[in-house]
Amino acid sequence: MKPRRGLTAGDGADVRALADELGASLVRAVREAAAEDFGRGRGGRGSIRVSWYAFALEYLEARWGQIAAKTRTETNDALCSISVAMLGRTRGRPDDELLRRALRNWAFVVPRPDPRTAPTEVRLALDWVARASRPLDDLLDPVVIRGVLQALRLKRDGTVAAAETQRRKRMTLVNSVRYAIELGRLRADPLASISWRITETVQQVDPRVVVNPVQARNLLRAVSCIGVYERARGRRLVGLFAGMYYAGLRPTEAVAVTLADCDLPTAGWGSVVLHATRPSVGKKWTDSGRNHDLRGLKGRPPGGTRTVPLPPELVSLWRDGVDTFGTADDGRLFFNEKGGIVGSSTYDRTWHEAREFGLPPNLGASPLAARPYDLRHSALSTWLNAGVDPTEVAERAGNSVEVLMTRYAKCLYGRQALANSRIDALLDEYS
Incomplete structure (x- = not known):
């Protein structure tokens, strides 16, 4: 058996060179694998x-086709808030307004606009966001996920958002986390161990926004005087606002009413069967590309x-409107000069103009009927104060009784005195 030959100085140098080469190859392989895993969203x-x-x-790309236009804009808003909360401390941060605009108008829309058409500051802002965004699995850190939840609780001015807004944003976070878990991008649910409650706001x-019948009629007459008579900008909308006040319709319900849905007798009460709404959400959110x-x-x-x-x-007002202007091609009672759907900006502007001379100066400067939606509030408050059963009011309004009584509790004028008199009457029977 031959004795083992020892390593010479030259052999040691060769081994070290080979080891260095193998080490460099291994480092390159690890980096390439990590790069591939990053692109797929998963590491070892x-x-x-x-x-x-x-x-x-x-x-958002996966979710877009499954949700309505209104939900798309709400999802966009939530993703913007979460994304800002998930930014690290990287140098060169753009100002908050630019970040918000870049994310809302250029990042979180489908299809995404060509970045080459974006203003330079928007491109630079989104490039910075891509560099500064935390890894997805940072959500598993309780401190980070609580910071995100806190961001969803607040409005942009730092005040607490409405409870419903908080719920919608939190649901976007929940759905996105579930999607990440389904794809294997998250190994656990970061929200499962977090105790978090929605901040309820009343x-x-x-x-003060509720109008009485005299004020409502004065305002409707004022609406009819808005704009040039021949173009009838205001006269076309009298029935629209009247539907909000006399029938408690939401604006999006009123603009969708068609003649075929209505029973408009020559005398007495009529009815309308509501089944559609026409929310104004913007072209970028609808599949049709319409507002x-x-x-x-x-x-x-x-x-x-x-x-x-x-x-x-x-x-009577709706019958007069049909006699004067007819209906749109699809039978809608209310439409603009070209037959299109009346936009929220149009009826908002008309309403504000009508308030200027439909109300005395002291009331014009008050919150009274400041928005068209306040006509619906006035309708429901009127019905409740007239003694209509809350269940019936809720059915007509499309609300639950609980929501109805919670929101309109302060508008029930004299109800306490009425209740007291009824209690006194009952007690007197046994005295």
């Missing part, structure tokens, strides 16, 4: 390497309807 053993921002873009109607989406009723399943009685005064 399920570790997450994709950034929140890159994942959010992917999530959304009661301010009784208005076609949706069902709020809080109702697809195809659901709601029948609303129409008082004689409203029936």
